[in-house]
Amino acid sequence: MIDVLQVIINGLLVGLVYGLVAVSFVVIYRSSRIVNLAQGEILLLGALFIWTFTLGMKLPWGIGVPIALVCCVGMALILERALFRPLIGESPFTVFMASIALLILLRGVAQLVWGAETRPFPQILPSGAWSIGPFLVTKRLLIGAVLTVGLVELLHWFFMHTRQGLRLAAVAEDHYTALSLGVSVRQAVAVAWIMGAVLSAVGSVVLLSDQIVSLNAAGIGLRALPIALLGGMESVRGALLAGAIIGVGEALASVYVDPFTKGVSSQILPYVIMIGVLLLRPQGLFGWKVIERL
């Protein structure tokens, strides 16, 4: 019994961290209707910025991390201005392809500037694990989970109860309609990207604190995508719940089903769930349902 609970707890914590990455997807979509497939690469760049300003330049992380965050924001604004502003109002396909092109571009830039070697990531969150009763809880993941929940609640309040947040929701629904009502789409897109970049940077801290950072870290983006989809691309809280569900599912599958399937089931579970969601309930758990009328 304790074993199962331990597996569930660990899966929950890991899933919530994935959920943080998924939230950065959702935030960008919720604010500007842009699906950014390159979110994993942005997370990678955030991590590399943090490395540069902490271990690379030997600054304490209290100074290094804020500088890195500023760099992330700057990078997000450059991307938004150069790439996505010209594409405002274009078809979803164009925007999708642009984000795929961005994925390759950022991957190349990361390798160009920082090289392909693996680097240690500074320890920002405490490492080790707490013993809570018979259970072992990784400190880094627990702090990350609490942080995630806090951030999500903050974002939820922002989107639902502030004027700016509601304006962003209007842009997410339709660029042209929002424009016609006097909402600045440009500003919305900029704000969306800033939030997305900052969330990615925070996500990278939680994921990689005291681990190593290599170019493979970008793969987390594609793993978080099914979670964003399950929760609903417009729902911040949904991403969290979906992260929990998929995290627990993956953990249980890896312990109980994988021995029979040679390790395949835990790796394809998120994608199978994603396809199931798309077939049965495309808007996810809490997303907006678009009803088309003839």
Next chain:
Amino acid sequence: MKLQRLVSGIASSLSAAALLTFAPASAMAADYVMSASADFTGPFADVAPSTVSGIRAVAAWWNDTKGKELGTNVDIKVHDMRYDASVVASTWPSILATDKPIMHLGFGTPDLITLMKRLPGDKVPMLMSTAMVGLVWKPNGWHFSFRPTYSHEFVGLLNHLQEKKGGKLTIGAISTQTAAGFVDQVKGVQKFAETNPDRFTVLDVQWVDASPVSVVNEVRTLVRQQPDVILVGGTTAQVVATGKALRELGANIPIIMSTHNGLTEVAKGIDLKEIEGSYSAFAFAPDNQEALPVRDLYTKYHTGAGNWGIAAAQSSYQALLALRVLEQAIAKGGKDAVTGQAMYDAMLGADYSEASLMGSLPDIKFDTTAPFPVGKLKVKAQVVRDGKIATLGNDWLPVPDLPKW
């Protein structure tokens, strides 16, 4: 307008590149050519300079010493294959036609899979410096490596550890499904345990991502079963994650890794003190061994980019073995009659002693049953002592028999 300027810019660079592509390569007059694959512009490009420098240094030394004695000169022609099988397939015919190599020094898997079937027909043997995997354990090939499979290398170390411990050695493994070779490693070790059930057991295999977020779950499942060692043959990130998980659980179980995810790489991501007592196993002399003549001659003859390390060591041993094979071929047939076929015959027809290979490799003997040495295989290992990488003893560790899996 913008577009047209863009296009003309591209056109001019294209024509410049075309000139470069079709320009004849400057060739040194040489008696024999050995071609080599490298990856200068692909995913493993940061290792390539060191790898190539190893080959060139050893060739320069040989030309200067033994080559002068025999009146032969060997030219090394390096080709950029970008670690891509289709580039290898496209480049190989021109290598055969222009270089007419007597041997090809391979770099990695794309070389292996593309050339495996063509070499017997083209009659050029290939020597690799990477560990083989069970998937290429087929007879009558012309592709060889001086290293046996990863599983053999692990088994050699496991055998030594079991003999030291006495009783049964319990093994846990962490691997990933993402690459064929990683799954194959574990299968080989499992086969070995099956054939020696009273000395070894593979308790469990846990499958994780190539870059996992946390493997605490999986490691806990392993630790529960009390393994003596944990085998992690996959990526560096997996080793680091396992090390951290072990520390979180307060378990002090040594990890066994290979070369690509070995101690030098792992040291970048985790303090070696945390994995005190962990091992890295491979079938050649470690680059930081105390007395290593190959390193001395590398230092003497090395020019250009790259520096001594595991990559340069591996390729140096590769070149050294290839040149010793050439010496055999010349001894048998005379210095003017060496062809790919002669090299192949010399490779299989003679034993290469550790002494002739200057201690870099154990005694090597090839035959037609496998693409790696047969007979008494031996490995060496590095171990973490006091937070530093040390060599595990000075002698070679024998590898017990491992049936095909």
Next chain:
Amino acid sequence: MLLPTGVRFENFATEGRYIHTWPQATWLAALLLALVLVPHAVSLYVTGVLTVMFITLMAVYGLQVTVGMAGQINVAQSAFMGVGAYAAARLSENVPFWLAIPAGGLAAALVSIVFALPAIRVKGFYLALTTLAAQVMFPIIVLALPSDWLGGTSGMAVEPIEIGGRMLSTPLDMYYFTLAGVLICSVGAFNLQRTRFGRALCAVRDNELAAEVTGVNVSYYKVMAFFAGSLFAGVAGGFFAYYIRYVTTENFNLLLSIWYLGMLIVGGLSSPLGAILGTAFITAIREAFHALGGALLTAFPNLGGGLVFATSNVILGICILLALIFEPRGLAHRWSVLKAAYRIWPFPHS
């Protein structure tokens, strides 16, 4: 679309043709002759590059059908190519190549139907996500299958082709073999647009609602778009298997799918000519860049090797983005503008 002077149609059949005038026919014949003669004039390496380019072109044709004609995003073309390659490799032991390759195409098409089913319910990028899932799951599933099915973790070797007792093993042989294949695929791709099926796909892309209302079964054609596109991909995979003579999952990854999409976008989505132009353009740039990069590295060996690989990715990304922002209709559009300007010269093209 501006037609050459003096061309007029008396019935529908003549209007549907691609070649209307004698000069057009002559140019086409010259192009075919050039394709046949080129391997004798260039190095063996370039012949190999052209062969791989033809194989890529077949896959991009398929992408043009699914993405360009029917408007369904497909990020898994490389995975479907892999399915075709594995199927052809498996069958190549028992069956001659002219059965194995089409069978590979069929296998890929059938697999793609599974991932096309969500197309009935979702649109746009949601569909792309399903195909993304397909691409990611492909290597995992293939590697986990038992070894005697698909070679498991080892991959599979493919026997060389024999035609009339003669084995095709030289680069020239493979070039002509692949050239024949790509010509057949080209005929298929160009003619698909003119059939009822092709027109239905275009209708689905342009306005789903209107298509449904006029009696086009949108769900059926969406799934069939994937079927047709993956048929091309599977055939391309079969040719690839015979060229390299070994299949592993590492040759069919997400990055390649993205390159194919990029080639199509740069070339122009709306016609197979776009596929041709895009593939040729990107291949030329990539080879030129690698040659330049190689020369740079020999001149300045301390530059660090990862530079070229990383920069080629950056360049591809930039190409795609430039195409999307400045010329979303691609090189094919530029080409037709050029033709129109030429035809009405000296009048300015508006």
